[in-house]
Structure formats: C-alpha cells, structure tokens
Amino acid sequence: MANDIDIASLAAELRALISRLKRRLREQGSVGDLTPSQIAALRRLDRDGPATVSNLARAEGVRPQSMGVTVAALEAAGLVAGAPDPNDGRQTLISTTPLCVEKLARGRAARQDWLARQIVNLSSEEQAQLAAAADILRRISES
Structure with a gap:
C-alpha cells in the first residue's frame, strides 16, 4: 500500500538512481x-x-x-x-560548428544504443514495468 512506503527514502533512492544512470549515459556518449x-x-x-x-x-x-x-x-x-x-x-x-553537431549526434546515438541494449536484456514483464515507470517519471518531470 502507498501508506507503507517511506516517501522520503523512495525519493532519495530515485534521485541516486537517476544520477547514476545519467553518469552511465554520459560515459557511453563521451564527446x-x-x-x-x-x-x-x-x-x-x-x-x-x-x-x-x-x-x-x-x-x-x-x-x-x-x-x-x-x-x-x-x-x-x-x-x-x-x-x-x-x-x-x-x-x-x-x-x-558542423564538427560539433556531428560529435553531439554521435554521442546521443551511442547513449541511445547503450540504453536500448540494456532494455533488450530485460524480460518482457520488466520492459512493461519500465514503460509504466517511464510514464510516471514523465508526469513527475512535467509537473
């Protein structure tokens, strides 16, 4: 139940996980x-x-x-x-410059590819859970 969840701990865990994911993505698409x-x-x-x-x-x-x-x-x-x-x-x-635009595009593609490879390795159920979580995170980020 929602009442059993420690909201402060969940927020702290999400913040830490998102920070770690951002670091991993940055590593994949180095400029x-x-x-x-x-x-x-x-x-x-x-x-x-x-x-x-x-x-x-x-x-x-x-x-x-x-x-x-x-x-x-x-x-x-x-x-x-x-x-x-x-x-x-x-x-x-x-x-x-065009060189910069190319490097940025390559970096984005590398990050996208890395993340897609990680998602492919999840089970169908985990992929569905991740899609639902993405929807929730989108709503949080837009509020």
Whole structure:
C-alpha cells in the first residue's frame, strides 16, 4: 500500500538512481576530453542556438570571464565559431560548428544504443514495468 512506503527514502533512492544512470549515459556518449563546463556550453548552444558569451554565461550561471575561457578552448578545438550578430555588429554570436553537431549526434546515438541494449536484456514483464515507470517519471518531470 502507498501508506507503507517511506516517501522520503523512495525519493532519495530515485534521485541516486537517476544520477547514476545519467553518469552511465554520459560515459557511453563521451564527446572527448572536454570539461563538464565545456560540455554544458555545447549542449546549451545545441539546444538554444547561437548566443553571446555573456548570454551563455548567464544561462550557465558563471562569470562572463569564465565562459570566455570555456568558449576559447572550444574554438581552439574547432567545436564552436563566432560571427557578428546581425542585429548588433558589436556583439559576437557563438554557434556550434558542423564538427560539433556531428560529435553531439554521435554521442546521443551511442547513449541511445547503450540504453536500448540494456532494455533488450530485460524480460518482457520488466520492459512493461519500465514503460509504466517511464510514464510516471514523465508526469513527475512535467509537473
């Protein structure tokens, strides 16, 4: 029964399991020898589109100087490029390069493939339970 469940313990266990799953997924789709802040910046650019260093810094909660160092390293690696902002020529918009887009896509595919292989190894009953749990987790994440 729901009354017999220790909600706080369940929440703690789910948080720990989701964190561990995120780590495992990250391991599967590595984008090379990038730092977590570099990966975060690339994913933000990939998801939200071109941005100034200042806007990227604000979105990631870091100082513009720190983001400037991050962006410089990504530029040196050929993963991002700057271009004048068409709305304000004084600003530079940073965007991902085709090389970066390809690497990100390969990483996503590797994570997807790894997870699919893990799910295939489950019994039909476990797969059905996982599908039901995914629906519940979706509802929680959207609330």
